[in-house]
Amino acid sequence: MPSWSPCSIPELLDLTGHDPLIRGTRGAGRGPAWRGADGRAVAFTGYDVEDRIRSLVALGPPDETAELVAAVHGELPEGIRVIVPRGTPLPLSRPSDWNFRAAYGTPPPQPAEAAVGWCDDEDAVTELLTLVSPGTSAWPGDPKVRRWAGVRRDGRLLACLADTTAADGVGHVSAIAVHPEARGRGLGPSITAWAMRRMFAAGCDVVTLGVYADNAVGLRMYDRLGFTVDRALTTGLMKRPA
Structure with missing residues (x-):
């Protein structure tokens, strides 16, 4: 058998x-x-x-x-x-x-969420990802990307995130990147929390993402944002x- x-x-x-x-x-x-x-x-x-x-x-x-x-x-x-x-x-x-990380509840408020918004400047996103995360899984023009979020200050894109949600009820975020000159300001958790909040408000019951195992800073950040599922x-x- x-x-x-x-x-x-x-x-x-x-x-x-x-x-x-x-x-x-x-x-x-x-x-x-x-x-x-x-x-x-x-x-x-x-x-x-x-x-x-x-x-x-x-x-x-x-x-x-x-x-x-x-x-x-x-x-x-x-x-x-x-x-x-x-x-x-x-x-x-x-x-x-x-x-693989998953969160079933809205995250705690983050300090820079008010600075986040949807971003249609794909050239700026490409420039930021090329600088910070050239091995990212999502790029502008990729059909799996629904939209981009960003943080802009003084005309510069300081942080970005891709909404790569593929199925009803399950939000998914990718390509989270923060400019080296803007690190330490809470932009990474802020842009992630902002996107999560909108996915839950739109009817998702869970938000997911993937993070490299050696990204200790990212893993701790996702713990703080309520990503309780952690699968190696x-x-x-x-x-x-x-």
Whole structure:
């Protein structure tokens, strides 16, 4: 008997208590999906905006997750990203450790929220990201970005954030950056809290983001803003056995 079986996205959501990572993937971009024999390990494919499979996301106990990924990976295109809990025993190349964070409540007020607003100056956003965060996951012109928030002072963009919400009810923020000359003024937590507040006001029941595991300052900031879900993940490439 196989130790896994196909399942639907609704079944997968039920098995995981409507996990915010799964919920937050745009509806048209999820599936197919699988479950381990006892339902503790689950996996689903993620599609990009051009409907190409771009990732396999698997959640559950590390050993069971590794078994499930190994079983279904051969059914997928070569060279896709694999996202698994950190410590999952799989031969991943070019691994990158990051944390998935989720908040279910509005954040405490931050000192510079009044200075934040929606920003349509994509040239200024590009300039700031190139300076501060060239490896960011979102850029102006990226179809997954709905809009940008920014903090401007004296005609300069000092902070930015991307609203990359992809699914109803689950807000998602990306590309949070603060100009080096403006650090220490609370702009990072302020622009994040401002965006969170508007996402909750618009009907989201959870706001999510991803942060690199070695970003200790960011992890502490998200703790203070109420991101109570903190899941350690690794992304890498998995080659098929020769």
